Amino acid sequence: MTDFAETKTLFHLPEGVVYLDGNSLGPLPKSAPARIAQAVEAEWGAELIGGWTKCGWMDQPTALGDRIGRLIGAAPGTTTIGDTLSIKVFQALSAALALRPDRRIVLTDMGNFPTDLYMAQSLLDALGQGHVLKAVAPEEVADHLGEDVAVLMLTQVDYRTGRRHDMAGLTAAAHEKGALTVWDLAHSAGAIAVNMIGTGADFCVGCTYKFLNAGPGAPAFISVAPQHAEKTEPILAGWLGHAAPFAFEPAYRAGLGIERFRVGTPPVLQMAALDAxxxxxxxxxxxxxxxxxxxLGNLFINEVEARCPDLTLASPRDARHRGSQVSFRHPDGYPIMQALIADGVVGDFRAPDILRFGITPLYLDEADIRTATERIETVMKTRAYDLPEHREVKAVT
Structure with a gap:
């Protein structure tokens, strides 16, 4: 049984702050600074370029990938890390489309994270083969799965409301129609129990700076079902995805399995933080x-609704249908969130009116939830959010 009181002690959490934004950027693991310092001083500093072999830098993307693979139910040897989530979405979708060359529709939902939609549309435009990105209401996805759909591309947990797609059911429905699936696990990995093998998902991607707590700019991951790994030719043919990178051949030869999904040089210092x-x-x-x-999410909902009737629940009430976050709506959502942050309750805002709160048991407990809801009540009753400084829109919301 996991001791969550113990895991809470493993994070650096500023005094007086209730951190409800781990679904955007996880807090600092206490062991990370020493691990990064080791990579800087004992590895980079002492070994210089020898660190790539003596310190295992070159092998870390796959080794760390396997550790993430355990958290998402992926088969060993099918996950690697590197680059950004946007790049991994682009890679996964292009690989999936190549496996369904006679189909032209990529099906997604209108609530999908914007970068997924941007990357998908830019890929389809670049291919110039008549592909169409079809976005429908989240609850209508299954109804639009037809014989013309090549790929079903979804984020399992909605970034605004926390609404959770049925990964197993929709994957099965897609496969029944001959389509492949690309699942974005940005708000799933480290938040809920994911089973890539059990659901039959074809491609999964995600980031490591949210619930996995690897720090700002931490690398993304991609996992490819074993039956597809050797059949794909990545559209981004980077030198570290080559079968023999240091042969420096002029023509590309794809590496074995998941190795071909590596692109650029591994981010060594960020990998040190991820390792910790x-x-x-x-x-x-x-x-x-x-x-x-x-x-904890149910407690948060009950307390906020009892204390703050002006806030409207935007997340599914049933925990089985939401991820590890709770969102509320209010026309003054932005200044309310700024007032809360000033009072030590850190969440974030998503346009046009969403106050978003991450529920992360690794370092949050019932006392934190009650403290947070008491402060939310105070901000709402005193209308602290009417202060001019809380209405000044910052670059990052």
Missing amino acids: ALDIWDGVDLAALEEKAAT
């Missing part, structure tokens, strides 16, 4: 984590 963050997950039961998140 993943140590925390070694003792975490994901089913227990999801159950605890549901309990």
Whole structure:
């Protein structure tokens, strides 16, 4: 059984702050600074370029990928890390489309994260083969799965409301129609129990700076089902995806399996932070984590609704249908969130009117939830959000 009181001690959490924004950027693991310092001083500093071999830098993307693979239910040897989530979306979708050359529709939902939609449309435009990106209402996705759909591309947990797609059911429905699936797990990995093998998902991508707590700019991951890995020819043919990178051949030869999805030079210092963050997950039961998140999320909803009737629940009430976050709506959502941050309750705002709160049991407990809801009530009753400084829109919301 996971001891969440113990995991809370493993994070640096500023005094007096209730951090409800781990679904946007996870807090600093206490072990990360020393691990990064080791990479800087003992590895880079002492070994110089020898660090690539002596310190195992070159092999880390796959080794760290396997550690993430355990958290998303992926087969060993099918996950790697590197680049950004946008790049991994582009890679996964292009690979999936190449496996369905006679189909022209990419099906997604209108609530999908904008970068996924941007990357998809830019890919389809670049291909110039008549592909169409079809975005429908989230609850209508299954109804639009037809014989003309090449790929179903979805984010499992909606970034604004936390609404959760049925990954197993929709994957099965897509496969029944002959389509492949690309799942964005940005708000799933480290938040809920994911089973890539069990659901039959074809491609999964995600980031490591949210619930996995690897820090700002941490690398993304991609996982490819074993039956597809050797059949794909990545559209981004980077030198580290080559079968023999240091042969420096003029023509590209794809590496084995997931190795071909590597593109550029591994981010060594960010991988050090990720390595430290993943140590925390070694003792975490994901089913227990999801159950605890549901309990804390339900408490948060009940307390906010009892204390703040002007806030409207935007997330599914049933925890089985939401991820590890709770969102409320209010026309003054932005200044309300700024007032809350000033009072030590850190969440974030998503246009046009969403106040978003991450529910992360690794470092949040019932006392934190009650403290947060008391402060939310104070901000709402005193209308602290009417102060001019809270209405000044910042670059990052």
